[in-house]
Amino acid sequence: MNSIAPSKPILKSLSYLDTTPKLSIPTGRKIQSKRSQICNIKSIYKQESRSFAAGLVTNRADWQTSCAILASNVVSQQGAENTDIVTSVNGAHQTLDLVPILKENNLPKPLSITDFSPAPMHGSELRVAYQGVPGAYSEAAAGKAYPNCVAIPCDQFEVAFQAVGHWIADRAVLPVENSLGGSIHRNYDLLLRHNLHIVGEVQLPVHHCLLALPGVRKEDLNRVISHPQALSQCESTLTKLGLNVAREAFDDTAGAAEFIATHNLRDTAAIASSRAAELYGLQVLADGIQDDSSNVTRFVMLAREPIIPRTDRPFKTSIVFAHDEGMSVLFKVLSAFEFRNISLTKIESRPYKNRPIRVVGDASTGTAKHFEYMFYIDFEASMADPRAQNALAEVQEFTSFLRVLGSYPMDMTPWSPNRDL
Numbered sequence: 001m002n003s004i005a006p007s008k009p010i011l012k013s014l015s016y017l018d019t020t021p022k023l024s025i026p027t028g029r030k031i032q033s034k035r036s037q038i039c040n041i042k043s044i045y046k047q048e049s050r051s052f053a054a055g056l057v058t059n060r061a062d063w064q065t066s067c068a069i070l071a072s073n074v075v076s077q078q079g080a081e082n083t084d085i086v087t088s089v090n091g092a093h094q095t096l097d098l099v100p101i102l103k104e105n106n107l108p109k110p111l112s113i114t115d116f117s118p119a120p121m122h123g124s125e126l127r128v129a130y131q132g133v134p135g136a137y138s139e140a141a142a143g144k145a146y147p148n149c150v151a152i153p154c155d156q157f158e159v160a161f162q163a164v165g166h167w168i169a170d171r172a173v174l175p176v177e178n179s180l181g182g183s184i185h186r187n188y189d190l191l192l193r194h195n196l197h198i199v200g201e202v203q204l205p206v207h208h209c210l211l212a213l214p215g216v217r218k219e220d221l222n223r224v225i226s227h228p229q230a231l232s233q234c235e236s237t238l239t240k241l242g243l244n245v246a247r248e249a250f251d252d253t254a255g256a257a258e259f260i261a262t263h264n265l266r267d268t269a270a271i272a273s274s275r276a277a278e279l280y281g282l283q284v285l286a287d288g289i290q291d292d293s294s295n296v297t298r299f300v301m302l303a304r305e306p307i308i309p310r311t312d313r314p315f316k317t318s319i320v321f322a323h324d325e326g327m328s329v330l331f332k333v334l335s336a337f338e339f340r341n342i343s344l345t346k347i348e349s350r351p352y353k354n355r356p357i358r359v360v361g362d363a364s365t366g367t368a369k370h371f372e373y374m375f376y377i378d379f380e381a382s383m384a385d386p387r388a389q390n391a392l393a394e395v396q397e398f399t400s401f402l403r404v405l406g407s408y409p410m411d412m413t414p415w416s417p418n419r420d421l
């Protein structure tokens with residue numbers, strides 16, 4: 001997998017574009033507001049970088065000429081699509097040539113909303129958008145899903161969705177659920193708001209490390225920063241390590257590592273991958289700090305077009321539905337699957353009160369409807385399977401709104417907690 005990026009700095013944050021009506025509050029901030037103990041130090045630094053970046057906004061020609069495919073070879077490209085190449089991402093650590101300052105690097109800068117007007121030229125490689133910076137688990141997931149892809153970092157989940165919608169990328173690979181931290185709600189909401197299709201899933205074993213600048217000891221730390229999911233996946237271990245220090249949320253794990261290196265923070269550690277340590281010149285203070293060794297994140301692969309469902313291999317189908325009369329419909333929907341012996345693998349509900357949805361009836365006239373909740377269900381059957389078709393025909397009768405988000409091959413890759421260590 002390669003990475004693509006403009007070689008000049010670009011605006012990283014959607015907060016810079018607050019006047020753009022389409023955009024909502026970035027996920028990271030939303031989570032932080034719920035976690036009052038977590039304050040985002042990054043915002044302070046963003047103020048500085050705004051004025052810095054303002055002078056460097058790239059134009060179309062700039063963007064196109066500066067787009068470079070960097071042969072970063074972030075994950076091994078050996079093996080076919082289904083081989084588990086995550087091993088090399090979370091692999092055993094080599095002795096690092098530790099440099100106290102961040103090396104001048106050619107790492108890709110995240111795609112931001114400002115990059116959308118110019119459509120960059122591209123070759124035949126599949127361009128895959130992910131949220132985060134190089135070294136993020138999402139980048140590893142993109143490499144696992146599409147081993148020969150060009151990975152495009154995006155600063156927000158929303159940007160990754162839009163990158164596919166605007167043909168900047170061909171696919172997006174985004175996390176939806178972690179075995180310890182639970183659902184990534186933001187992506188459920190965005191699945192509904194955007195018209196992309198789920199074309200696959202990939203399960204990524206997540207092996208966290210505690211990273212700090214070379215020479216820093218655990219006793220020097222006042223703060224641990226990372227993605228909120230990563231912080232929650234390591235909560236008990238941090239306490240066991242005696243790190244009862246402030247925990248602060250960051251947009252992504254690798255971004256937290258990069259931040260420490262860029263700002264030479266000797267009192268701060270990041271939770272991130274060993275690859276992030278290598279990329280940003282940090283040392284690994286503790287290895288495998290996730291609270292459970294079988295820590296897995298499930299990612300979905302998104303495309304503009306759906307794939308044709310098949311029955312010659314295990315498929316999963318994801319749907320979202322709602323009904324105007326509250327939750328009572330849920331029982332009926334579940335029985336439509338139970339009656340046909342179809343197993344459910346996931347059920348999620350999201351409040352949806354303040355956003356009307358346009359429901360098109362038989363006469364093709366749209367009516368704006370308000371629903372209290374959206375329900376998301378994944379079930380183990382292909383849309384080519386008559387059982388699934390009959391179940392959905394029944395679900396459609398019970399509900400006011402139903403959308404198939406995708407019918408796609410299940411990730412059957414076997415893995416064991418120790419294999420990626």
Ligand SMILES: O=C(O)C(=O)C[C@]1(C(=O)O)C=C[C@@H](O)C=C1
Pocket residue numbers: 131132135136137138139175178184206227229230251252253254297
């Ligand atoms: O921050 C990263 O490295 C990510 O790829 C994001 C993310 C997430 O959103 O859950 C992905 C996998 C891990 O569960 C932790 C963080």
